[in-house]
Amino acid sequence: MNLVNNVTEDPATPLLSSAASVAFGATAPHHVAPVVRPLAPADEQQWRAHFRAYREFYTLTESEDVVSRAWGWFMDPQHECKALVAEAHGTILGFAHHRRFSSPYTGTTSIFLDDLFTTPAARGRGVGRALIGRLTEMAAAEGRAGVQWVTAEDNHQAQALYNSLATRANWITYDAAPTPRP
Numbered sequence: 490m491n492l493v494n495n496v497t498e499d500p501a502t503p504l505l506s507s508a509a510s511v512a513f514g515a516t517a518p519h520h521v522a523p524v525v526r527p528l529a530p531a532d533e534q535q536w537r538a539h540f541r542a543y544r545e546f547y548t549l550t551e552s553e554d555v556v557s558r559a560w561g562w563f564m565d566p567q568h569e570c571k572a573l574v575a576e577a578h579g580t581i582l583g584f585a586h587h588r589r590f591s592s593p594y595t596g597t598t599s600i601f602l603d604d605l606f607t608t609p610a611a612r613g614r615g616v617g618r619a620l621i622g623r624l625t626e627m628a629a630a631e632g633r634a635g636v637q638w639v640t641a642e643d644n645h646q647a648q649a650l651y652n653s654l655a656t657r658a659n660w661i662t663y664d665a666a667p668t669p670r671p
Contacts, residue, residue, distance in 0.1 A: 523575035523582050523616055525623040528563050532574055535581040536560065543584075543606040547641070559586075570603070573623055575616045583607035585620040589633070600628050602638035605647070617650050625654075 528536060540556055549555075562570040563586075573585045586604040591597075602624060607616040624636045636655070639662050640647050651657070 521577045523577045523619050525573055525575050525619050528572035528574050528584065530564060532581060533560060536563075536572075536574065536584065539581060539584060539606055539608065542608075543604060546606075573620055575607075575620050581608075582611040583616040583620055585624060587624060587636075589631075592634070595634065597634035599634045600624050600631075600636045602636055605638070612646070617647070618654065621650075621654055 537556055537560065540559065541551070544551070544555070559570070562568040563572045569588045571587055573587070574581045575583045584604070584606050585602055587600050587602050589598060590601050592599065602621070605617055605620060607620075621636065628634070628636050637658075638651075640651065
């Protein structure tokens with residue numbers, strides 16, 4: 490796996506594009522475009538609350554071990570998992586967990602969006618669009634083939650956004666449990 494740490498992941502650099510700003514509706518009254526940037530240590534409390542809500546949405550068992558493990562991954566610059574957050578006025582409105590991956594059959598590398606979450610109060614206001622927009626900008630800047638992700642079949646609200654941003658793939662996802670050798 491090619492772990493690229495370039496200027497696009499510099500915590501000191503705000504990562505809001507003009508396209509993301511327009512998509513969020515920065516010119517509309519009462520809307521402030523979110524700043525999309527890498528997750529930072531100071532975000533821990535807000536991120537943990539949002540990640541717990543994300544896990545609850547997908548009816549995953551509560552586990553502070555999982556929350557802490559994921560936080561540790563994001564804070565480790567050598568780990569493959571990275572995170573972006575969208576914030577406005579110091580409040581995190583959503584996150585995008587992602588990683589780079591290689592595809593041998595196409596001979597390309599891409600960004601995989603593992604988790605996308607927008608706080609319920611900010612849904613429909615362009616936060617998810619801004620986060621995905623930043624990932625596609627990163628993919629272009631890094632010379633990658635694109636951004637890929639999966640979603641739950643019944644997550645129709647998210648699919649409405651995704652259908653406006655990307656081409657739905659024909660692939661079916663499988664999960665296999667580890668099998669110890671006898």
